[in-house]
Amino acid sequence: MGSEIRRSMPVLPISIVMQLTDLTARQIRYYEEHNLVQPHRTEGNRRMFSLNDVDVLLEIKEMLERGTNMAGIKKVFAMKKHVNTEGKKEISDRELRRIMREEMLQARSMQKTSIRQGNFTRFYK
Known part of the structure; x- marks a missing residue:
C-alpha cells in the first residue's frame, strides 16, 4: 500500500x-x-x-x-486546487509567495492596488 x-x-x-x-x-x-x-x-x-x-x-x-482571514484562506486553497486541476503538482508555499509578490509588484508599478494585496500584505513585510 x-x-x-x-x-x-x-x-x-x-x-x-x-x-x-x-x-x-x-x-x-x-x-x-x-x-x-x-x-x-x-x-x-x-x-x-x-x-x-x-x-x-x-x-x-x-x-x-499569521492573520489571514477566511476569505484569504479560501483564495489560497482555490489557487492550489486550480493548479492541481491543470495537471501540475501541488503549488508550494514558496511558489505561492513568489506569485503573490510578482502580482503585487506589477500592480504597484502600474500604481494600482492588487486585488489580493489586502489579504496577503502580511507575507511581504
Whole structure:
C-alpha cells in the first residue's frame, strides 16, 4: 500500500483530530462548512478524517495565526486546487509567495492596488 493511500485513508474520529490540531469541534465543522476540509462520513454519519485532512486543518490554523482571514484562506486553497486541476503538482508555499509578490509588484508599478494585496500584505513585510 502506497504512502499517499495510507495518508488519505479516513481513520481518525473528530475527537482525535481535536487533540492533534488543538482545534475545537465547532472550528473543524466550520471549516468543513466552508469546504476547506471534506472528511469521510461513516454509515452512522460520523466524521472520519485522514492524515491529509489533519494537515489541511493545521495549515488553516497556521494561516489564521499569521492573520489571514477566511476569505484569504479560501483564495489560497482555490489557487492550489486550480493548479492541481491543470495537471501540475501541488503549488508550494514558496511558489505561492513568489506569485503573490510578482502580482503585487506589477500592480504597484502600474500604481494600482492588487486585488489580493489586502489579504496577503502580511507575507511581504
